[in-house]
Amino acid sequence: MVGALKEAGISFVxxxxxxxxxxxxxxxxxxxxxxxxxxxxESEAISIAAGASLGGRPAAVYMEGSGVYVGSYNxxxxxxxxxTPMLLLVAYYGSxxxxxxxxxxxxPGIHLIPIxxxxxxxxxxxxxxxxxxxxxxxxxxxxxxxxxxxALLFTGAFTA
Amino acid sequence: MNRxxxxxxxxxxxxxxxxIGSLSGQRxxxxxxxxxxxxxxxxxxxxxxxIGIGLALVLPHRKVIVLESDGSLLLSLYNLPTLGNLxxxxxxxxxxxxxxxxxxxxxxxxxxxxKTDLAGVARSCGxxxxxxxxxxxxxxxxARKAMEENVLRFLVCKVDPTTRHRQIERPSEDLWEHxxxxxxxxxxxxxxxxxxxxx
Numbered sequence: 551m552v553g554a555l556k557e558a559g560i561s562f563v564x565x566x567x568x569x570x571x572x573x574x575x576x577x578x579x580x581x582x583x584x585x586x587x588x589x590x591x592e593s594e595a596i597s598i599a600a601g602a603s604l605g606g607r608p609a610a611v612y613m614e615g616s617g618v619y620v621g622s623y624n625x626x627x628x629x630x631x632x633x634t635p636m637l638l639l640v641a642y643y644g645s646x647x648x649x650x651x652x653x654x655x656x657x658p659g660i661h662l663i664p665i666x667x668x669x670x671x672x673x674x675x676x677x678x679x680x681x682x683x684x685x686x687x688x689x690x691x692x693x694x695x696x697x698x699x700x701a702l703l704f705t706g707a708f709t710a
Numbered sequence: 711m712n713r714x715x716x717x718x719x720x721x722x723x724x725x726x727x728x729x730i731g732s733l734s735g736q737r738x739x740x741x742x743x744x745x746x747x748x749x750x751x752x753x754x755x756x757x758x759x760x761i762g763i764g765l766a767l768v769l770p771h772r773k774v775i776v777l778e779s780d781g782s783l784l785l786s787l788y789n790l791p792t793l794g795n796l797x798x799x800x801x802x803x804x805x806x807x808x809x810x811x812x813x814x815x816x817x818x819x820x821x822x823x824x825k826t827d828l829a830g831v832a833r834s835c836g837x838x839x840x841x842x843x844x845x846x847x848x849x850x851x852x853a854r855k856a857m858e859e860n861v862l863r864f865l866v867c868k869v870d871p872t873t874r875h876r877q878i879e880r881p882s883e884d885l886w887e888h889x890x891x892x893x894x895x896x897x898x899x900x901x902x903x904x905x906x907x908x909x
Contacts, residue, residue: 559906562768585767587796591788597757598792601730601764604750604893606904609764627754628761632885635907694907 552577554683555610558690560637561585562607564595568614570641570650570709575612592617596624596699600634608690610637615644615662618701625669629699637686637693638671642703647677649709662703671699677706711846713806713869717743719850720775720804723857724748726899727773728765728892732758732782735875736806740777742878747895753885756785759803763792766801769900773800773857780807780822787831793862794836802856803864808871817871829866840864 552574555563564587567575578584585607589595592613599609613621618640628634644651644659651659666673672692674685686702693700713736721744729744731737731751741751752758762776783789783805793803809823822828832840839861843849849867856863883891893904 562764564764587763587767587792589788590791593756594760594786594788594792597760597786597789598764598767600757601761601766602768603764604761604889604896604904605765605768606896606900606902607768608906624754624757624760628752628757632752632754632889634889635905691907694905697905697907 551682551686552581554686556581556583557683558687559608560610560690562599562602562609563587563612564589564598564602564609565612566590566592566595566614566617567612568641568643570614570643571612571639571704592621593624596621596636597628599636600624600628600632603634603636608635608694610639612639614641615703616658618662618665619658622665622669625671625699629671630669633697634699635693635697636699637690638699638701640701640703641708642675642705643709645705647706647709649706666701671701672696673701673703675703675705676708679707711844711849711867711869712872712874713808713867714739714872714874715846716806716849716853716867716869720853723854727775727857728769729775729777730758730762730765731777732779734779735812736777736779738875738878738880741881747891750892751888755782758782759786759789759793762801762803763789763796763798766798767796770800773802775857776801776803778803778805780805780809780820780828781811783828784821790832790835790837793864794832797836797838797862799860799862801862804853804856805864805866806869807866808869810871812871829864832864837862837864840866842866842868844868
């Protein structure tokens with residue numbers, strides 16, 4: 551995943567780490583091609599990524615699914631209305647394929663895709679690592695083409 | 711002191727700095743006084759400071775000026791710990807604090823009319839040079855330092871509520887046009903492509 555992000559040209563990541571995908575953070579930190587910014591709130595991560603993106607560094611935001619709820623206002627006004635390319639790397643907790651699903655995770659998980667669809671944000675769900683590189687490359691190409699956020703949701707094999 | 715006279719002082723100081731603005735009357739007044747291509751007036755509450763942090767991080771050789779309001783900053787206080795921890799020397803933040811929900815036209819007092827001290831909050835978050843000014847001469851003195859020095863500054867400017875912006879014609883430029891103008895200016899002055907998608 552980290553190699554694919556780099557290969558696709560992502561060089562800036564603002565993030566609020568969680569438990570399912572957090573192994574990517576030390577890997578990115580070891581690679582000087584990534585500029586990493588930890589934040590207090592996913593809404594903040596989106597606005598900082600918007601600034602980085604408009605300043606010329608292709609940007610991603612890494613967060614848990616709940617971050618889409620927290621950041622939905624900035625996704626609308628900065629991602630969609632202003633039109634800013636950014637890749638959303640989302641740990642899709644509470645999905646049917648979430649191996650650690652629970653009462654706490656399921657309800658936010660159920661509403662995650664409807665929120666993305668209501669914001670008209672293009673997304674792709676990853677259950678396995680198959681075609682990961684090609685799909686990340688395609689998602690980055692899409693975010694540059696439409697100059698808007700594109701979301702990648704990671705569940706299944708990524709939630710062990 | 712009012713916001714418009716502060717802007718009248720600031721606008722001639724803008725050369726190649728990037729200016730990120732918030733919403734409401736501030737956007738109208740600044741856009742009227744300063745037609746700089748490096749303006750990015752995002753017309754969203756709670757977003758200007760985050761965008762300014764992102765720009766200052768990826769363009770460390772460019773000065774980034776953020777114009778915030780009390781309402782917009784209160785909506786995004788989560789930026790302050792990040793601001794303090796990063797302490798970006800090429801960033802200057804101006805918060806025009808009129809102490810009211812003036813956008814509602816009913817001028818209800820906001821939190822900063824009470825006990826909330828935004829400069830104090832910023833200092834507690836690690837922003838060392840955070841202060842409040844209440845008079846135009848003090849503003850000019852501190853603003854000039856903020857523009858010239860290579861150190862993070864956070865200036866809360868206590869201003870009177872005014873309706874000056876309502877006398878100014880609103881721009882016809884929409885946000886996409888505004889964004890493209892800003893990005894093409896950056897591409898030209900930075901000598902690099904920013905929007906990478908094929909048209």
